[in-house]
Amino acid sequence: xxxxxxxxxxxWAAPFRAELSSQDLEVEGELPADLVGSFYRVQPDFxxxxxxxxxxxxxxxxxxxxxxxxxxxxxxxCRYVRTQRFKAQQAARKALFGTYRNRFTDDPSVEHLSGGTxxxxxxxxxxxxxxxxxxxxxxxxxxxxxxxxxxxxxxxGKLQSLTFTAHPKxxxxxxxxxxxxxxxxxxxxxxVAFYGTxxxxxxxxxxxxxxxxxxxxxxxxxTTNHVALLVIPYTAxxxxxxxxxxxxxxxxxxxxxxxxxxxxxxxxxxxxxKGPLRCATxxxxxxxxxxxxxxxxxxxxxxxxxxxxxxxxxxDPTEAHGRITRLKVDLAEPAExxxxxxxxxxxxxxxxxxxxxxxxxxxVGFAPVMxxxxxxxxxxxxxxxxxxxxxxxxxxxxxxxxxxxCDNVSSLQECCFVPRSRTAREGAGYLIGIxxxxxxxxxxxLVLDAxxxxxxxxxTVRLPHRLRNGIHTHWVPDWVLPVR
Amino acid sequence: xxxxxxxxxxxWAAPFRAELSSQDLEVEGELPADLVGSFYRVQPDFxxxxxxxxxxxxxxxxxxxxxxxxxxxxxxxCRYVRTQRFKAQQAARKALFGTYRNRFTDDPSVEHLSGGTxxxxxxxxxxxxxxxxxxxxxxxxxxxxxxxxxxxxxxxGKLQSLTFTAHPKxxxxxxxxxxxxxxxxxxxxxxVAFYGTxxxxxxxxxxxxxxxxxxxxxxxxxTTNHVALLVIPYTAxxxxxxxxxxxxxxxxxxxxxxxxxxxxxxxxxxxxxKGPLRCATxxxxxxxxxxxxxxxxxxxxxxxxxxxxxxxxxxDPTEAHGRITRLKVDLAEPAExxxxxxxxxxxxxxxxxxxxxxxxxxxVGFAPVMxxxxxxxxxxxxxxxxxxxxxxxxxxxxxxxxxxxCDNVSSLQECCFVPRSRTAREGAGYLIGIxxxxxxxxxxxLVLDAxxxxxxxxxTVRLPHRLRNGIHTHWVPDWVLPVR
Numbered sequence: 001x002x003x004x005x006x007x008x009x010x011x012w013a014a015p016f017r018a019e020l021s022s023q024d025l026e027v028e029g030e031l032p033a034d035l036v037g038s039f040y041r042v043q044p045d046f047x048x049x050x051x052x053x054x055x056x057x058x059x060x061x062x063x064x065x066x067x068x069x070x071x072x073x074x075x076x077x078c079r080y081v082r083t084q085r086f087k088a089q090q091a092a093r094k095a096l097f098g099t100y101r102n103r104f105t106d107d108p109s110v111e112h113l114s115g116g117t118x119x120x121x122x123x124x125x126x127x128x129x130x131x132x133x134x135x136x137x138x139x140x141x142x143x144x145x146x147x148x149x150x151x152x153x154x155x156x157g158k159l160q161s162l163t164f165t166a167h168p169k170x171x172x173x174x175x176x177x178x179x180x181x182x183x184x185x186x187x188x189x190x191x192v193a194f195y196g197t198x199x200x201x202x203x204x205x206x207x208x209x210x211x212x213x214x215x216x217x218x219x220x221x222x223t224t225n226h227v228a229l230l231v232i233p234y235t236a237x238x239x240x241x242x243x244x245x246x247x248x249x250x251x252x253x254x255x256x257x258x259x260x261x262x263x264x265x266x267x268x269x270x271x272x273x274k275g276p277l278r279c280a281t282x283x284x285x286x287x288x289x290x291x292x293x294x295x296x297x298x299x300x301x302x303x304x305x306x307x308x309x310x311x312x313x314x315x316d317p318t319e320a321h322g323r324i325t326r327l328k329v330d331l332a333e334p335a336e337x338x339x340x341x342x343x344x345x346x347x348x349x350x351x352x353x354x355x356x357x358x359x360x361x362x363x364v365g366f367a368p369v370m371x372x373x374x375x376x377x378x379x380x381x382x383x384x385x386x387x388x389x390x391x392x393x394x395x396x397x398x399x400x401x402x403x404x405x406c407d408n409v410s411s412l413q414e415c416c417f418v419p420r421s422r423t424a425r426e427g428a429g430y431l432i433g434i435x436x437x438x439x440x441x442x443x444x445x446l447v448l449d450a451x452x453x454x455x456x457x458x459x460t461v462r463l464p465h466r467l468r469n470g471i472h473t474h475w476v477p478d479w480v481l482p483v484r
Numbered sequence: 485x486x487x488x489x490x491x492x493x494x495x496w497a498a499p500f501r502a503e504l505s506s507q508d509l510e511v512e513g514e515l516p517a518d519l520v521g522s523f524y525r526v527q528p529d530f531x532x533x534x535x536x537x538x539x540x541x542x543x544x545x546x547x548x549x550x551x552x553x554x555x556x557x558x559x560x561x562c563r564y565v566r567t568q569r570f571k572a573q574q575a576a577r578k579a580l581f582g583t584y585r586n587r588f589t590d591d592p593s594v595e596h597l598s599g600g601t602x603x604x605x606x607x608x609x610x611x612x613x614x615x616x617x618x619x620x621x622x623x624x625x626x627x628x629x630x631x632x633x634x635x636x637x638x639x640x641g642k643l644q645s646l647t648f649t650a651h652p653k654x655x656x657x658x659x660x661x662x663x664x665x666x667x668x669x670x671x672x673x674x675x676v677a678f679y680g681t682x683x684x685x686x687x688x689x690x691x692x693x694x695x696x697x698x699x700x701x702x703x704x705x706x707t708t709n710h711v712a713l714l715v716i717p718y719t720a721x722x723x724x725x726x727x728x729x730x731x732x733x734x735x736x737x738x739x740x741x742x743x744x745x746x747x748x749x750x751x752x753x754x755x756x757x758k759g760p761l762r763c764a765t766x767x768x769x770x771x772x773x774x775x776x777x778x779x780x781x782x783x784x785x786x787x788x789x790x791x792x793x794x795x796x797x798x799x800d801p802t803e804a805h806g807r808i809t810r811l812k813v814d815l816a817e818p819a820e821x822x823x824x825x826x827x828x829x830x831x832x833x834x835x836x837x838x839x840x841x842x843x844x845x846x847x848v849g850f851a852p853v854m855x856x857x858x859x860x861x862x863x864x865x866x867x868x869x870x871x872x873x874x875x876x877x878x879x880x881x882x883x884x885x886x887x888x889x890c891d892n893v894s895s896l897q898e899c900c901f902v903p904r905s906r907t908a909r910e911g912a913g914y915l916i917g918i919x920x921x922x923x924x925x926x927x928x929x930l931v932l933d934a935x936x937x938x939x940x941x942x943x944t945v946r947l948p949h950r951l952r953n954g955i956h957t958h959w960v961p962d963w964v965l966p967v968r
Contacts, residue, residue: 003510016948018560020504023531024577026487047507073577076502093508093557441925464500465949 002049008057008307012438015046015060016468021077025445029459031072034420035430035447036478038143039067041414042131043470044119047080048089051107052099056246056307058471059100061086062118062131062139064146065467067445070483074445074461081118081131081139082148088113101135101236101247103187114152120166121472124481125177126201128153132166134182134218135247143481158203161193162186166472167219167283169358175199178227178263182217187247188238190214194227196263207267212257216248221286221295222263222359228286228295230327231257232279234308250303250310252277258338260293260329273329273338279304284324284351287361291332298322298348298367299340321347324365324394344401346392347372350414350472354426364427365394366415366450374405376438391415391431393453404431404453406446411436416473417450427451430458432475434467443467486533492541492791496922499530499544500952505561509929513943515556518904519914519931520962522627523551525898526615527954528603531564532573535591536583540730540791542955543584545570546602546615546623548630549951551929554967558929558945565602565615565623566632572597585619585720585731587671598636604650605956608965609661610685612637616650618666618702619731627965642687645677646670650956651703651767653842659683662711662747666701671731672722674698678711680747691751696741700732705770705779706747706843712770712779714811715741716763718792734787734794736761742822744777744813757813757822763788768808768835771845775816782806782832782851783824805831808849808878828885830876831856834898834956838910848911849878850899850934858889860922875899875915877937888915888937890930895920900957901934911935914942916959918951927951 003009044060062081067074080086085097088110097115098105106115116136123130130138130153137159140150153159161181168179177197184191190213196205211217216234220227233254236247256278261270280299287294302319303310323346328339348367357364368388376387390405391412406412415433431450434443445461487493528544546565551558564570569581572594581599582589590599600620607614614622614637621643624634637643645665652663661681668675674697680689695701700718704711717738720731740762745754764783771778786803787794807830812823832851841848852872860871874889875896890896899917915934918927929945 004512014948017509018504018506018948020502022502023574025501028488090507464498464502 003046006053009046009049012436012441012466013057013468016063016466017045017047019079020465022464023075025074025076026462027074027459028462029457031069031074031447031459032430033071035069035418036071036483037069037418038476038481038483039069039416039432039445039473040122040129040476041065041434041470041473042119042122043468044117045080045468047086048093048095050099051095051097052105052244054244054246055099056305058119060117060119062120062133063468064122064131064141065470066146067461068483076463077146078467079146081141082151083116083118083139084113084151085110085115085117087151099244099246101187102241102245104241105244119471122474123168123170123177124474124476125168125170126197126199128201132164132168134166135163137164143476155195155197155201155203158206159195160206161195164195165217165220169222170355171222171359172356173224176204178205178222180217180220180227180229182211183214183236184208187241188214188236192217192229194267205264207261207265209259209261209267209270211259212272213254215254216281218281219283221283223286223288223293224359225263226260226288226293227263228258228260228293230280230295230297231259232281233277234303245309248308250308252302252310252312256280258295258327258329260331271331274336275327275338275340277301279320280322280325282349282351284365284367285353285357285362287359289361292328292330295327296343296351296365297325297327298351299325322349323347324351324367343396343399344394346401348392349388352415352417354417354419354429356419357426362426363396365396366417366431367392367394368412368415369403371403371405374408376408376411388412391433391448391453393427393431393450395427402453404448404456406435409437409439411438413470414473416475418475419477422477422479433473434470436466436469441466487530490537493530493533496920496925496950497541497952500547500950501529501531503563504949506948507559509558509560510946511558511943512946513941515553515558515931515943516914517555519553519902520555520967521553521902522960522965522967523553523900523916523929523957524606524613524960525549525918525954525957526603526606527952528601529564529952531570532577532579534583535579535581536589536728538728538730539583540789542603544601544603546604546617547952548606548615548625549954550630551945552967560947561630562951563630565625566635567600567602567623568597568635569594569599569601571635583728583730585671586725586729588725589728603955606958607652607654607661608958608960609652609654610681610683612685616648616652618650619647621648627960639679639681639685639687642690643679644690645679648679649701649704653706654839655706655843656840657708660688662689662706664701664704664711664713666695667698667720668692671725672698672720676701676713678751689748691745691749693743693745693751693754695743696756697738699738700765702765703767705767707770707772707777708843709747710744710772710777711747712742712744712777714764714779714781715743716765717761718787729793732792734792736786736794736796740764742779742811742813744815755815758820759822759824761785763804764806764809766833766835768849768851769837769841769846771843773845776812776814779811780827780835780849781809781811782835783809806833807831808835808851827880827883828878830885832876833872836899836901838901838903838913840903841910846910847880849880850901850915851876851878852896852899853887855887855889858892860892860895872896875917875932875937877911877915877934879911886937888932888940890919893921893923895922897954898957900959902959903961906961906963917957918954920950920953925950
């Protein structure tokens with residue numbers, strides 16, 4: 001196929017494919033003097049058209065952006081991650097890897113290469129910046145130049161799992177980074193391996209478990225003493241892959257399972273709590289109080305990705321509406337199910353927090369929201385068919401929601417919270433992220449006061465070009481990584 | 485000022501400011517297998533907003549594009565030229581040079597630096613690629629990476645002129661490159677110095693002359709044995725510069741003067757032929773037959789640049805309409821004026837030829853044309869206020885005009901002829917250049933059969949972003965510079 005054949009790749013959704021650098025992006029308004037650090041984001045961006053018509057947007061090559069904030073200035077660059085896959089395809093000048101996470105559809109010449117695209121998320125830990133895709137090990141990139149340093153990072157050979165999550169988390173108390181790999185012994189396997197690395201990056205924990213069924217495990221929950229996983233029925237089945245289908249299919253006949261176990265243990269204490277059919281990919285945050293565990297996720301009744309096949313029904317956009325939902329288990333109780341409370345009515349995706357509170361009791365969350373009272377003017381929709389026109393702040397103590405909405409010819413990408421200082425109170429700082437300006441085929445980066453979203457942007461940083469809809473973003477403050 | 489304050493810098497005309505690289509631009513249609521080589525272009529692109537509100541688009545920093553054609557593939561990159569001016573402003577993170585070619589308005593800190601922007605044209609000669617601006621020496625850049633190699637190239641110290649034209653020409657018989665500098669002893673001086681360099685790049689001719697008045701000398705004519713210059717009344721006056729005006733003003737009280745002299749001589753044979761008031765910046769081609777010299781230029785009755793002040797009248801867009809006009813002198817005759825013949829009715833700019841015929845009798849020219857019967861739909865105009873919607877081929881023997889017109893929501897930039905082979909007949913090959921897609925804020929590169937412009941593009945090479953209106957373009961075939 002070529003790009004023009006699919007609406008997935010036309011107009012705003014067309015791959016951008018360029019690598020670029022800009023000094024001093026134009027700024028409207030005033031950049032806060034204490035906004036100093038590095039804002040990373042990654043978008044899937046196919047270098048070459050997919051080989052299979054059933055391929056999905058999430059299979060694009062990882063294309064990382066860096067906005068470097070110094071007082072009064074923002075410099076920009078974006079680069080493809082030089083994954084093993086990217087380098088092979090770049091040299092061949094065509095796609096060699098087949099449809100989404102299906103090695104049966106790859107060209108035989110790439111059989112022994114990693115198929116990872118590094119297109120989902122970034123994290124900076126122990127002096128290393130990683131670009132990540134959950135089907136493969138992290139890729140280490142240079143935090144200043146975005147040059148690829150290691151296309152298959154295995155934590156000094158200690159990563160035995162063939163995969164590693166795109167959502168590792170850093171314990172703010174210990175400085176430890178915790179993550180996991182699923183389908184850890186290969187596509188379709190029911191093995192999950194957890195890993196911890198200490199503040200210097202050395203692996204200090206490994207534990208292997210089994211899941212009730214093989215489903216997408218995009219994110220996980222970290223608390224002071226526990227980890228938790230929610231198995232949702234984007235199921236992976238080798239037989240379907242052999243038939244040429246993408247990695248996942250939505251099987252609405254299955255329940256969800258929440259697995260909870262101790263950090264640092266061998267996994268033998270793992271308990272599974274059953275729940276109803278739900279789709280929930282991201283954890284806003286999780287924490288424990290005594291024997292009680294609380295896990296906040298955006299949760300929808302049905303499949304949230306129209307391009308992933310559903311086995312039993314037609315995709316229903318209203319079933320895809322996710323809301324922040326608090327899952328609760330009490331480890332001291334014998335219950336076999338988890339409890340659920342829908343915390344807010346807002347339909348949202350991609351929740352974030354003040355990450356100084358990762359794993360800890362917290363009060364403030366953020367998320368892009370679909371405000372259906374302010375529909376987009378025109379037919380250009382985001383790749384998922386959902387139009388994000390609002391960023392919301394959720395103050396859990398008052399269950400208060402404060403919002404910023406863009407105009408109705410624009411839409412918003414993921415938002416990211418930036419603390420005002422190392423010691424600022426929770427949620428005091430800035431909310432930043434990309435806005436798509438459809439009429440101008442361009443993006444801006446917005447800077448809002450995270451405590452006054454409704455006051456509108458403090459500063460608007462103009463890009464002369466479009467950025468495709470990215471997946472996740474990551475802020476590294478100047479006190480962690482001094483800007484050059 | 486900031487960019488938003490001036491319509492010169494808004495919308496399509498906004499500076500692009502990014503440096504980028506793209507592998508394998510998307511291609512619609514079929515790239516000709518014999519189109520192998522390097523297509524260079526340069527656009528003025530302000531890195532920082534001008535310091536003076538009266539500044540003009542031509543003062544932007546030189547930003548070079550390279551389309552590298554290999555069989556079936558087009559790779560792209562664009563880079564700023566690292567001029568002395570660019571580097572100083574990049575380090576200061578603001579403009580330090582003042583209004584257009586007026587050193588009195590510069591910051592004192594840059595007094596001893598070249599103010600050249602390298603934003604006008606490129607030429608490849610004797611293994612070197614030059615980016616050029618007529619107020620300063622050439623800047624040598626790497627033909628593969630576009631990295632700047634020498635920010636002040638003086639032909640081994642032989643260039644005594646402080647300036648060098650952006651329109652040197654290569655004699656296809658001898659391989660010699662001929663050029664000149666005007667205001668050669670500094671702003672406002674009436675000195676012109678001609679230079680020839682042999683096929684190895686060594687200076688083999690220098691001659692100094694005086695002009696009747698100090699006016700813009702943007703281009704010149706080269707024939708087998710002669711050079712010619714047309715002095716037009718974009719006059720340069722130090723007193724006006726001291727008052728903060730841009731370098732030039734249009735003085736319609738003055739005539740034009742055509743100067744002709746022998747190549748290789750000391751300039752003492754120089755003869756001046758008077759002509760009526762005209763604006764003519766570019767030479768399509770020139771040649772001699774016996775004692776007769778023919779010089780084909782696009783010529784208009786009045787000023788062609790609305791942003792250059794006129795001393796005696798208000799700018800009149802209809803007076804700016806240029807038409808291909810043949811100037812003629814017979815060196816064997818005592819006449820004191822030159823003859824003129826308007827060859828075609830088409831209103832055009834930026835004429836080009838099959839440059840294998842530079843300086844020689846020729847039959848085929850090309851130029852962007854304003855077809856007023858096909859106006860642009862919408863208000864987005866090119867920076868000069870003139871909308872180019874057509875490329876024309878002029879076959880002089882039959883005075884035949886063949887055209888390609890783009891749709892009415894696009895406009896065309898300069899076109900460039902590419903010979904099909906080293907030995908192809910004149911005008912057999914491709915016409916290539918950039919088309920602005922206003923509705924998509926994007927450009928394409930078009931490839932047409934130069935002998936069948938009316939058949940439309942053979943191939944359309946898609947860019948994911950806008951390129952600002954460039955000035956000149958230059959094709960270097962694979963047999964001159966092998967593509968990597």
